[in-house]
Amino acid sequence: MDFEWSDQQLAFRDSVVDFARRSLAEDIQDREKEGTFSRTLWQRCADFGIQGLPLPEEFGGQDADVLTTMLAMEALGYVCRDQGLLFSMHAHMWAVELPILAYGTDDQKQRYLPGLCSGELIGAHGMSEPDSGSDAFHLATRAERREDVFVLNGTKTFVTNAPIADLFVLFATVNPDQGMWGVTAFLAERGTPGLSVGRPIEKMGLTTSPMAEVILEDCEIPVGNMLGREGQGAPVFNHSMGWERSCILASMVGGMQWQLETSIAYARERRQFGKRIGDFQLVASKIVDMKVRLETSRLILYRAAAAQATGKDSTLDAAMAKLYIGEASVQSALDAIQIHGGYGYTREYGVEQTLRDAVGGRIYSGTSEIQRVIIARYLGLSPLK
Amino acid sequence: MEASVRTVKEYILEQFLPGESPDNLTGTTPLFTSGLLDSIASLQLVTFLEQEFGIKVAAHEVVPDNLNTLESIAGFIRAKRS
Numbered sequence: 070m071d072f073e074w075s076d077q078q079l080a081f082r083d084s085v086v087d088f089a090r091r092s093l094a095e096d097i098q099d100r101e102k103e104g105t106f107s108r109t110l111w112q113r114c115a116d117f118g119i120q121g122l123p124l125p126e127e128f129g130g131q132d133a134d135v136l137t138t139m140l141a142m143e144a145l146g147y148v149c150r151d152q153g154l155l156f157s158m159h160a161h162m163w164a165v166e167l168p169i170l171a172y173g174t175d176d177q178k179q180r181y182l183p184g185l186c187s188g189e190l191i192g193a194h195g196m197s198e199p200d201s202g203s204d205a206f207h208l209a210t211r212a213e214r215r216e217d218v219f220v221l222n223g224t225k226t227f228v229t230n231a232p233i234a235d236l237f238v239l240f241a242t243v244n245p246d247q248g249m250w251g252v253t254a255f256l257a258e259r260g261t262p263g264l265s266v267g268r269p270i271e272k273m274g275l276t277t278s279p280m281a282e283v284i285l286e287d288c289e290i291p292v293g294n295m296l297g298r299e300g301q302g303a304p305v306f307n308h309s310m311g312w313e314r315s316c317i318l319a320s321m322v323g324g325m326q327w328q329l330e331t332s333i334a335y336a337r338e339r340r341q342f343g344k345r346i347g348d349f350q351l352v353a354s355k356i357v358d359m360k361v362r363l364e365t366s367r368l369i370l371y372r373a374a375a376a377q378a379t380g381k382d383s384t385l386d387a388a389m390a391k392l393y394i395g396e397a398s399v400q401s402a403l404d405a406i407q408i409h410g411g412y413g414y415t416r417e418y419g420v421e422q423t424l425r426d427a428v429g430g431r432i433y434s435g436t437s438e439i440q441r442v443i444i445a446r447y448l449g450l451s452p453l454k
Numbered sequence: 455m456e457a458s459v460r461t462v463k464e465y466i467l468e469q470f471l472p473g474e475s476p477d478n479l480t481g482t483t484p485l486f487t488s489g490l491l492d493s494i495a496s497l498q499l500v501t502f503l504e505q506e507f508g509i510k511v512a513a514h515e516v517v518p519d520n521l522n523t524l525e526s527i528a529g530f531i532r533a534k535r536s
Contacts, residue, residue: 171513172513172514206492206493246487247487247518248486248487248488248489249486249492249493249496250486250487250517250518250522297513297514298514298517300517300518301514301516301517303493303496304496304513304516304517306493307493307496307497308513381501381504382497382498382500382501384494384497384498443494446494446495446498447498449469
């Protein structure tokens with residue numbers, strides 16, 4: 070088993086790190102405090118090719134393999150302190166670009182993928198509702214077919230990118246009696262009559278990634294904007310979740326590298342009781358744990374991404390990656406704060422932000438609890454009856 | 455009962471419904487629209503069908519017409535293999 074990256078991949082990673090240092094490594098404290106998304110940084114990433122990494126060249130993409138894409142996202146997370154920007158990018162790629170690529174008609178691909186690639190269009194994915202989160206398919210948003218349109222009514226919540234999105238992937242049921250097989254996916258453009266975006270939702274972390282409700286009131290979506298087939302919304306959603314769970318925490322892994330290096334540097338410099346705090350076993354032990362968590366997170370991330378790329382069912386690998394990295398990034402953030410002591414608790418050092426950003430990883434794209442349920446099912450436990 | 459139906463039925467009972475009477479799972483029992491199986495089960499079932507019967511299930515083929523009953527699954531397998 071060869072765990073080495075190719076020279077080409079390493080050179081690409083270095084170019085991403087260089088790009089991020091030149092173009093993304095700004096002080097974001099004020100923007101993070103205000104929760105301001107940066108369209109400028111978004112466009113810089115698009116111009117470099119980030120948003121197009123997983124897409125074919127015919128749509129303006131880089132046609133990069135998934136491991137190389139993950140390597141790039143990890144590198145961005147290592148250098149760029151704006152994890153909110155990166156999170157918005159992840160949501161855009163895995164839950165909008167890829168489902169259109171997999172389930173879209175040729176017309177839909179031509180209409181939307183080039184703009185999603187180039188930075189011109191920002192995508193958002195709306196599944197959760199006020200009364201359906203983990204129980205995703207128990208949604209209430211209805212889609213009623215009327216001749217050549219579907220009329221949607223309902224409310225989506227926790228929609229990442231909603232305040233700035235140009236294109237929405239939305240899920241509604243055409244027949245609640247059919248359960249998951251009544252759920253259908255739709256592509257809705259901003260400005261469609263009947264589609265409105267609520268006030269921004271303030272979050273604990275990832276503050277520069279905008280989020281809001283999407284309200285649908287007799288919103289007419291052309292039949293030609295159905296994504297996949299009627300009643301195929303569940304497979305479309307599962308497809309997005311598979312990619313999200315496998316890949317969305319790649320930038321967090323990069324952030325864990327930053328936490329580790331920052332903590333080591335601090336532990337080597339800070340002195341108490343006449344010696345470096347890193348020389349005390351209780352401090353060194355935390356850093357050791359951070360290192361082990363980082364390397365384990367890398368292994369499980371890339372294994373899940375590789376499994377996802379085979380096209381076979383990689384639900385188990387994705388769930389394990391999401392669960393492990395989601396929990397590990399929180400623990401490493403806690404350790405980083407602890408190592409920095411009082412300074413770690415202040416905004417100035419940027420360490421406390423990593424904890425606020427990491428906590429969401431235990432919740433979005435399926436909570437840690439849901440990942441455990443999925444894993445148990447694949448182990449033959451937790452039967453349905 | 456067709457051999458493929460028997461095979462799929464045994465898989466579903468063992469994997470998802472242990473202890474359930476086989477008589478309660480007929481050729482026309484709605485598997486997904488009744489809520490008997492959920493979306494995770496659909497992923498596992500597709501993987502099983504691909505591995506057991508040597509077929510490839512495309513994204514657009516994961517629909518109730520192909521997967522909602524044992525009979526429809528058998529018909530889907532027949533069509534894929536022909």
